[in-house]
Amino acid sequence: MLNLNQRENKLFFEELSLEFLAQQYGTPSYLYSAAHLDKKVQSFVAAFAGYPTTICYAVKASSNLNLLKRIFSQGIGADTVSLGEIKRALKSGCPPEKIVFSGVGKSGKELKEAVRAGIKSINIESLFELELLGQIAQNSGQKVAIAIRVNLDIEAPTHDKIATGSALTKFGVALEDLDSLRDLLRRYPNLQLKGFACHLGSQIKVFDPIKTAGRKLSEIIKKYIADGFDIEFIDLGGGLGISYQENEKAPSIKDWAHALIEVASSLNLELVIEPGRSLVADAGILISSVLGIKKTKAKNFLVIDAAMNDLMRPTLYEAYHHISCDLKDKHGSHDALYDVVGPVCETGDYIAIDRILPDNIQAGDLVAIHTAGAYGASMASNYNSRLLLPEILVDGDQSQLIRARQTYEHMWANEIDL
Numbered sequence: 001m002l003n004l005n006q007r008e009n010k011l012f013f014e015e016l017s018l019e020f021l022a023q024q025y026g027t028p029s030y031l032y033s034a035a036h037l038d039k040k041v042q043s044f045v046a047a048f049a050g051y052p053t054t055i056c057y058a059v060k061a062s063s064n065l066n067l068l069k070r071i072f073s074q075g076i077g078a079d080t081v082s083l084g085e086i087k088r089a090l091k092s093g094c095p096p097e098k099i100v101f102s103g104v105g106k107s108g109k110e111l112k113e114a115v116r117a118g119i120k121s122i123n124i125e126s127l128f129e130l131e132l133l134g135q136i137a138q139n140s141g142q143k144v145a146i147a148i149r150v151n152l153d154i155e156a157p158t159h160d161k162i163a164t165g166s167a168l169t170k171f172g173v174a175l176e177d178l179d180s181l182r183d184l185l186r187r188y189p190n191l192q193l194k195g196f197a198c199h200l201g202s203q204i205k206v207f208d209p210i211k212t213a214g215r216k217l218s219e220i221i222k223k224y225i226a227d228g229f230d231i232e233f234i235d236l237g238g239g240l241g242i243s244y245q246e247n248e249k250a251p252s253i254k255d256w257a258h259a260l261i262e263v264a265s266s267l268n269l270e271l272v273i274e275p276g277r278s279l280v281a282d283a284g285i286l287i288s289s290v291l292g293i294k295k296t297k298a299k300n301f302l303v304i305d306a307a308m309n310d311l312m313r314p315t316l317y318e319a320y321h322h323i324s325c326d327l328k329d330k331h332g333s334h335d336a337l338y339d340v341v342g343p344v345c346e347t348g349d350y351i352a353i354d355r356i357l358p359d360n361i362q363a364g365d366l367v368a369i370h371t372a373g374a375y376g377a378s379m380a381s382n383y384n385s386r387l388l389l390p391e392i393l394v395d396g397d398q399s400q401l402i403r404a405r406q407t408y409e410h411m412w413a414n415e416i417d418l
C-alpha cells in the first residue's frame with residue numbers, strides 16, 4: 001500500500017493521519033487515495049498507449065460514482081455486468097461507445113436498455129441470450145454490436161470462487177456450441193458480430209493462461225474471419241493479479257500489456273481489456289476501531305468494528321489483507337497471534353486468522369486493512385442490520401466524503417410498515 005505511511009509512530013494516509021480521518025468520519029470507513037488511483041489509471045493508459053486499445057474498467061470492483069468519474073475522465077471505458085452498472089457508468093460520464101456489457105444472465109429489460117443506450121458491445125454468453133437479443137434487435141429495428149464471450153476451458157491458478165475460465169464454470173459460450181452459434185447468427189441480421197471475448201478469472205499472477213487463451217481465441221477468430229465476419233476487436237478480459245502480501249509476486253501492468261498487445265497485433269485487431277482489481281485495489285483501505293480483546297486458552301480475539309458484511313473477501317475467498325495498527329501505547333511491544341474478528345454473528349466473520357500483531361494493541365486503537373479498494377465497499381451488505389459504510393476520497397491533505405454512512409431510516413426505507 002503506497003499511500004499509507006508511518007510518521008513519528010502515527011499512520012498517515014496520503015497527508016492525513018488516520019486518527020484525524022477516524023475522528024472526522026467515524027469508523028469503520030473506506031478510504032481511497034486519489035493520488036494512487038490516478039497513478040494506476042495513468043499506468044494503464046501509458047502501458048497500452050502504443051496500441052489501439054479500449055480499457056474498460058470492471059465497475060463491479062469498486063463502483064462509487066465519484067471514483068468512476070475520476071477513472072472515466074481519463075478516457076477509460078466500462079465493463080459492466082448489470083443494468084445498474086450501465087446506469088452508473090453513463091451517469092459518471094462514460095460514453096456509451098466505451099461500455100461493454102458482460103454477464104451470464106442478462107434479462108430482456110437489461111438487454112433492451114443496453115440496445116437503447118447504444119453501447120460498444122453486448123458480450124453474449126449463451127445461445128439463449130443470442131436468441132433473446134436477436135429478437136430484441138429485430139423488434140427495435142436497430143443494429144446491435146455484439147461480441148461472443150467464449151469459455152475456452154482454461155484453468156488459471158487462482159481461488160476456485162474467482163476462476164471463470166474452465167468448462168466447469170457457468171461463464172461464456174462453450175467451445176462445442178460455437179458452430180450452432182454461427183448458424184443462429186445468420187438468422188439475426190441485426191446482430192453485428194464485432195468481437196470475441198474471454199475472461200479467465202481474477203487475481204491471476206502468471207502469464208501462461210492468458211497466452212493460451214490468446215492462442216485459442218485467435219484460432220476461433222481466424223475461422224470466423226475466413227467465413228466473412230467483419231471482426232474488429234478481441235477482448236481479453238481482466239484478471240491481472242496484484243500483491244496482497246509482501247512476498248506475493250504479480251506481473252507488472254507493462255508486462256501484462258505486452259502479452260495482450262502481442263495477441264491482438266498478430267490479428268491486427270483492436271484490443272479491449274477489462275481490468276478491475278488491478279486498477280483500484282491498492283488505492284483503498286478500510287479503517288476500523290478495536291472494540292476490545294478477548295484472550296482465551298485457545299485464542300486471542302481482536303474484536304474490531306468492521307465485519308464480513310463490510311469486507312467479504314476473507315470469508316468468501318479466504319483472502320489475505322495486510323493489517324497495520326495505529327497504537328495509542330507507543331511503548332515497545334512484542335508479537336502476539338490474533339484472530340481479527342468483527343461483531344457479526346457468524347463463525348465465518350473474520351478479517352484475519354492467526355495474524356501476528358503487537359501485544360499492546362488495545363480498545364480504541366485503529367487498524368488499517370490494506371488493499372481494500374477492490375471488491376470491498378461494492379460487495380458490502382446490510383447483514384445483521386449493520387449500516388453500509390461511508391467512502392472517503394483523500395487527496396493530499398484534503399478529504400471528501402463521497403458516500404455518506406447509511407442511516408437506519410435508509411436501511412429500512414423500502415420495507416413496508418403494514
Ligand SMILES: *Cc1c(COP(=O)(O)O)cnc(C)c1O
Nearest residue numbers: 058102202238239274275276277
Ligand atoms: C469481474 C470481471 C472483470 C474484472 O476482473 P478483475 O480480476 O477485477 O480484473 C473483467 N471482466 C469480467 C467479465 C468480469 O466479470
